Amino acid sequence: MKLHDLFSATAPHHGLNADGQRHADRCVELARDRVPLRYPDGSETGFGLTRELQLLDGSCPPGRVRLDHHEWIESPAGPLAFHRGGRGYADAQNVKYGHVALDDMAADPGRPTRSGGHRGSPVPPAEDVRIAVRSIPPQMHYKRPQDVRSGSNRGARFLHYGDPAADQGDRHDVHYTYLLWSCLNARGGGMVRALLRDGQIVTRCEVEPVRMASWDGAGERNGFVEMLYVRTAQGLYGWSVGAHALHEGPPIEHVLPFSRIDRAA
Numbered sequence: 214m215k216l217h218d219l220f221s222a223t224a225p226h227h228g229l230n231a232d233g234q235r236h237a238d239r240c241v242e243l244a245r246d247r248v249p250l251r252y253p254d255g256s257e258t259g260f261g262l263t264r265e266l267q268l269l270d271g272s273c274p275p276g277r278v279r280l281d282h283h284e285w286i287e288s289p290a291g292p293l294a295f296h297r298g299g300r301g302y303a304d305a306q307n308v309k310y311g312h313v314a315l316d317d318m319a320a321d322p323g324r325p326t327r328s329g330g331h332r333g334s335p336v337p338p339a340e341d342v343r344i345a346v347r348s349i350p351p352q353m354h355y356k357r358p359q360d361v362r363s364g365s366n367r368g369a370r371f372l373h374y375g376d377p378a379a380d381q382g383d384r385h386d387v388h389y390t391y392l393l394w395s396c397l398n399a400r401g402g403g404m405v406r407a408l409l410r411d412g413q414i415v416t417r418c419e420v421e422p423v424r425m426a427s428w429d430g431a432g433e434r435n436g437f438v439e440m441l442y443v444r445t446a447q448g449l450y451g452w453s454v455g456a457h458a459l460h461e462g463p464p465i466e467h468v469l470p471f472s473r474i475d476r477a478a
Contacts, residue, residue, distance in 0.1 A: 229420060229442060230452070231330035234394050234401035236297065239282040240273035242319040250296060250311030252389075253407045253447045255288030258378070259387045260309040262296065270301040280313070281404065283328045283394075286447060290314045294322060295407065307382040310391070310405050332394040333406060333450045336442065338416045342468040346388040346411040349375030349457050353427035353436055355397045371427060371438050374403070374454055375467070390467070392451040396423045396440045406451045415443040415453075417468070422455060435460055441468065 246264050249257040262278050273279050281297035293312035302308040315321065349371040356369035372380055374397070378387040388411040395402040409415065420442035427436045441455035456464040 228331040229334060229336070230395045230399050230402070230423060231332055232395075232400035232402075233330055234328065234332060234399065234404050236404065237280075237282045237326035237328075238272055238297070239280040239294075239322045240277040241280055241313075241322045242277050244317050244319045248313060248317035250309055251288070251290060251293060251314065252410055253286055253288065253293065253312060253445055253449060255290030255293065255312075255314070258309070258311050258389065258408065258410075260311060260378070260384075262308075262313065266308060267303045268301050269303050272301055278313075280322055282322055282325045283406070284325050285315075286312065286407075286449070288312075288314075288447070291316050294318075294325070295405070297405070307384075309378065309382070311408055328394050328406075330395075335444075335448075335450055337419045338444060339419045340417055340470075341414055342417050342443070342470060344390065344409045344411060344413045344415060344453070345467055345469050346376045346390050346409075347454075347457070347465055347467050348372070348380050349438065349454070350459050352429050353438065353457065353459060354429070355425060355427065355438070357428045357432040358430065359432060366428065366430065366432075371397075371454075371457065374438075375457070390453055392443070392445065392449060392453050393440075394451055396425065396452050398423065398425050407445065407447075407449050409445070409453055413445075415445055415468075418442045418444055418450065423452070427457075427459075436462075439464075443468075 286293040292315040298308040298310040354366040379385045392407040397403045423440040436459040440452045454467045458464040
């Protein structure tokens, strides 16, 4: 079964990819010098946070880290809230995204601010698929240079949404991708809801995929990236990369149909 066959019976995605997503930044103190970052099932990613991290943009005082606090997730490690890594931190590429357990925080960060706009809403399932984390070439951008105030689309790379654990920062032995509240073609899109590990089983939903053109550094079209709406075992819904293609090459699949899942795994 080919990738396009997998998505043949789908409904429109209206209302699930809404404009206007905003961060719900919340600054928290860690309970210990170092705490682990986690997947939605509570297991550790291999990355962590320390009390020495600094947010250079001033969004949190020294000694605190930044949550994007839209929800609590129940897990075997206790309630989890989502940490927003990356931009704003010193050494941003080595400060990763991921969930943090309430027990690893010095205090409860309070009531979450809902994402709203029907983002992450439940929809009927279609079939199980397996996440196959793939790198996306750095020459593939989701904006043209003329769409960016600076005139450079260098920071608008799809690379950040392929294999961000291994393709950014100093470590290359951990592989995961992102579950997003909305796609990169929505205003405020691309904000991360959770991590999806390589090989993880998720459920593809009966929602029409979103295909976005990619652009090179000169603003010429050079391929596409397709996003799928999926559900995790924890009941989290959102968008993740389903495939990408550079130039006229064949699509590289980021999910595998159930018929290709190794049932012995």
